[in-house]
Amino acid sequence: MLKNWTVITQPVRLASDGVMMRERYLQSLKHANHKHTQRIVSIFGCAKTSNRIALAGEEFRLNQKIYNSRGGRPLSSYAVEYCLTLPKGYRPTTQQWQSVVKDCSLALAKLCKLDKSEFSQYRQQIRAVLHQQEQGGKRGSGDHVHLIIGKVVGKRVLKELQQKKATKLIKQAFNSAVLKHVGVDHRSYEPIEAEKGRRLSTWQYQYEKANQALEIEKLISKMQNQFDKWLKAKEEHNDRQQRRQENRLMKTYESLAYHSLSKQQQEQAEVIKNKIH
Structure with missing residues (x-):
């Protein structure tokens, strides 16, 4: 039940x-x-x-x-x-x-x-x-x-x-x-095998949450790295490289929408994104 x-x-x-x-x-x-x-x-x-x-x-x-x-x-x-x-x-x-x-x-x-x-x-x-x-x-x-x-x-x-x-x-x-x-x-x-399923679900949930947290940190770190490259291109007046890094950064930013972010992570992503606009 x-x-x-x-x-x-x-x-x-x-x-x-x-x-x-x-x-x-x-x-x-x-x-x-x-x-x-x-x-x-x-x-x-x-x-x-x-x-x-x-x-x-x-x-x-x-x-x-x-x-x-x-x-x-x-x-x-x-x-x-x-x-x-x-x-x-x-x-x-x-x-x-x-x-x-x-x-x-x-x-x-x-x-x-x-x-x-x-x-x-x-x-x-x-x-x-x-x-x-x-x-x-x-x-x-x-x-x-x-x-x-x-x-x-x-x-x-x-x-x-x-x-x-x-x-x-x-x-x-x-x-x-x-x-x-x-x-x-x-x-x-x-539910079929309810008790077994419950134990497995708890383990899977914890495992998936840990993986998701790691993936979010990787994406935010990737955004920061792309922003650094964008900033360097801007300083060197390399318009082509600047556009390339901006496009890459926005794709990484979009990938974050598939995850549940904390307020701090959301603010981190917003700060990096807004720096190029």
């Missing part, structure tokens, strides 16, 4: 760059993380939706600079991403997933207590992409939907979307919606 179907919540970092990087990532069957993904389907929205989320965030950030006399940290995350996952062996139709995502999105909207105008904008900033996975074998997850919701509506940031109560609520909404629209109850699901 499962307590809940799996839901993972994380902020979409790196401002508008991060939103558009997630859009490209979610649509790419060629990405290394998607070797067990058979099919990618848009459930709600499109690339224009991600662009709308990014523009709303940029407008809010600009107004922060203009009107916020007290200073403070500028907004750096314009959306929250929820990954809604079912175990292998379950394959809801596209229409069933649309109904599930709609119920989850409405539950979050109620949590945020949106007025009519805010709700209208909120609906326009929902991006959902389904990844249908290989159902055989031990590797890879089951079918899942990446649900990205814009945090900026009107003149406020929906901070509730990132709080623990939102994750708790969307888990409950996901459980209920899967039962209602797919006819599957999480309480009746029995």
